Amino acid sequence: MAATPLVGVLALQGDVPEHLKALTASGARATTVRRPEELARLDGLVLPGGESTTISKLAALFGLTGPLRARIAEGLPVYGTCAGMILLADKILDPRAGQETFGGIDMIVRRNAFGRQNESFEASVAVTGIEGPPVDGVFIRAPWVESTGAATEVLATYGGHPVAVRQGNALATSFHPELTGDHRLHGHFTELVRAAA
Amino acid sequence: MSSTPPATPAAPATGTARVKRGMAEQLKGGVIMDVVTPEQAKIAEDAGAVAVMALERVPADIRKDGGVARMSDPDMIESIIEAVSIPVMAKSRIGHFVEAQVLQSLGVDYIDESEVLTPADEANHSDKWSFTTPFVCGATNLGEALRRVAEGAAMIRSKGEAGTGNVVEAVRHLRQIKAEIGRLAACDQHELYAAAKELRAPYELVAETAALGRLPVVLFSAGGVATPADAALMRQLGAEGVFVGSGIFKSGDPARRAAAIVRATTFFDDPKAVADASRNLGEAMVGINCDTLPETERYANRGW
Numbered sequence: 001m002a003a004t005p006l007v008g009v010l011a012l013q014g015d016v017p018e019h020l021k022a023l024t025a026s027g028a029r030a031t032t033v034r035r036p037e038e039l040a041r042l043d044g045l046v047l048p049g050g051e052s053t054t055i056s057k058l059a060a061l062f063g064l065t066g067p068l069r070a071r072i073a074e075g076l077p078v079y080g081t082c083a084g085m086i087l088l089a090d091k092i093l094d095p096r097a098g099q100e101t102f103g104g105i106d107m108i109v110r111r112n113a114f115g116r117q118n119e120s121f122e123a124s125v126a127v128t129g130i131e132g133p134p135v136d137g138v139f140i141r142a143p144w145v146e147s148t149g150a151a152t153e154v155l156a157t158y159g160g161h162p163v164a165v166r167q168g169n170a171l172a173t174s175f176h177p178e179l180t181g182d183h184r185l186h187g188h189f190t191e192l193v194r195a196a197a
Numbered sequence: 198m199s200s201t202p203p204a205t206p207a208a209p210a211t212g213t214a215r216v217k218r219g220m221a222e223q224l225k226g227g228v229i230m231d232v233v234t235p236e237q238a239k240i241a242e243d244a245g246a247v248a249v250m251a252l253e254r255v256p257a258d259i260r261k262d263g264g265v266a267r268m269s270d271p272d273m274i275e276s277i278i279e280a281v282s283i284p285v286m287a288k289s290r291i292g293h294f295v296e297a298q299v300l301q302s303l304g305v306d307y308i309d310e311s312e313v314l315t316p317a318d319e320a321n322h323s324d325k326w327s328f329t330t331p332f333v334c335g336a337t338n339l340g341e342a343l344r345r346v347a348e349g350a351a352m353i354r355s356k357g358e359a360g361t362g363n364v365v366e367a368v369r370h371l372r373q374i375k376a377e378i379g380r381l382a383a384c385d386q387h388e389l390y391a392a393a394k395e396l397r398a399p400y401e402l403v404a405e406t407a408a409l410g411r412l413p414v415v416l417f418s419a420g421g422v423a424t425p426a427d428a429a430l431m432r433q434l435g436a437e438g439v440f441v442g443s444g445i446f447k448s449g450d451p452a453r454r455a456a457a458i459v460r461a462t463t464f465f466d467d468p469k470a471v472a473d474a475s476r477n478l479g480e481a482m483v484g485i486n487c488d489t490l491p492e493t494e495r496y497a498n499r500g501w
Contacts (some may be wrong), residue, residue, distance in 0.1 A: 015222040049223050057245045117306035118329050120216045121209035140220050179219045
């Protein structure tokens with residue numbers, strides 16, 4: 001396979017540039033994705049932080065929901081942070097009317113589970129599979145995982161709730177490594193993309 | 198599941214600069230819409246707004262009605278918080294830190310210390326570091342933007358001229374900020390001290406901006422955006438997202454116009470998509486020519 005995999009960042013809305021930077025620093029070629037026809041050539045995909053209701057509405061509006069769901073179901077490696085985690089959940093506990101996810105991880109997530117912006121916080125989080133000291137977890141109106149299926153591996157918890165999970169080639173965190181300059185999780189994901197290609 | 202995850206100690210830290218600025222990063226590429234009722238907030242959310250700004254009157258009505266414009270009724274803000282799941286922002290008067298305290302206690306996600314309301318202090322803005330809730334502030338130039346960041350603002354919006362439906366001032370202010378950043382980036386180390394003096398902004402923030410080639414916080418545009426093409430224009434000029442005030446709910450078909458502005462903001466660099474978004478939107482808000490606006494009625498002059 002190509003030595004440098006091509007990883008797309010869904011660029012409907014959210015902290016896209018930070019993900020592009022983290023992926024590039026991790027040795028991937030990073031590109032933005034806004035249209036269905038841009039999905040085919042990707043080796044991996046990142047669903048960024050942003051507003052999950054907004055991103056899912058825009059994806060539906062622009063005809064991306066079905067194609068994204070199909071690519072993820074085929075096994076395209078995918079990493080979602082915060083809003084991206086919600087979009088990767090097979091089920092949302094308290095969805096807005098008509099809010100659809102792309103699925104990919106057998107789990108139920110609770111949106112804004114850690115509270116509104118006043119409750120947003122930073123804390124150290126040790127993540128299984130990430131070498132070295134714990135990562136600095138930046139939780140912004142963050143979700144947590146309410147429950148997981150048999151195939152879903154919990155990689156980290158905070159306050160008794162799963163905040164990093166993996167199922168097959170799909171990875172999700174409640175927090176935002178892209179805001180910290182610590183690229184270990186993006187490096188981990190890039191390795192996953194390499195291995196899958 | 199099989200593995201046992203490692204334990205995670207360490208006390209959480211709320212209200213950090215990273216958490217406040219990071220919140221604004223999540224809004225990038227989005228449209229933040231002024232709303233005055235829960236019903237409007239739902240229309241905005243359904244149209245794909247990334248956040249709503251809860252206020253008592255949209256700027257066009259504040260202009261028309263005159264009088265002192267203040268923070269909104271807490272009941273109204275709470276009913277909007279109840280109505281939507283996207284973030285809710287609300288405005289305090291410049292320097293009115295008690296209004297800001299009230300907004301924080303209500304649990305709004307962002308406070309806009311806004312020139313659209315009547316200033317409460319003609320010398321000082323609020324000390325925004327003392328709040329857990331992050332602040333967005335308006336600016337017409339780089340020095341003003343960095344003074345607000347020095348006071349703790351976690352997001353900046355170019356001011357424009359709110360309530361006019363005329364994008365000319367938004368363009369002027371965003372171009373001004375971008376041009377000044379460009380000039381800073383070309384300064385050598387010796388020149389940065391004098392640049393800080395000229396900008397009337399702290400040296401550290403000036404040096405950081407020069408090194409980054411951008412503001413240390415997210416930069417949106419505001420004040421006069423009324424059409425999909427206006428929104429795309431501000432994005433192409435370098436705004437990371439847009440605030441739309443009177444332009445939506447003072448137009449003929451708010452739901453349709455709101456969705457169209459969102460579409461044009463996402464596909465800002467695709468003229469065909471902007472064209473599609475611009476079709477059959479009904480009446481735009483009428484608009485005011487800014488050069489006929491008396492100096493005393495220019496909101497952009499408020500703030501120091």
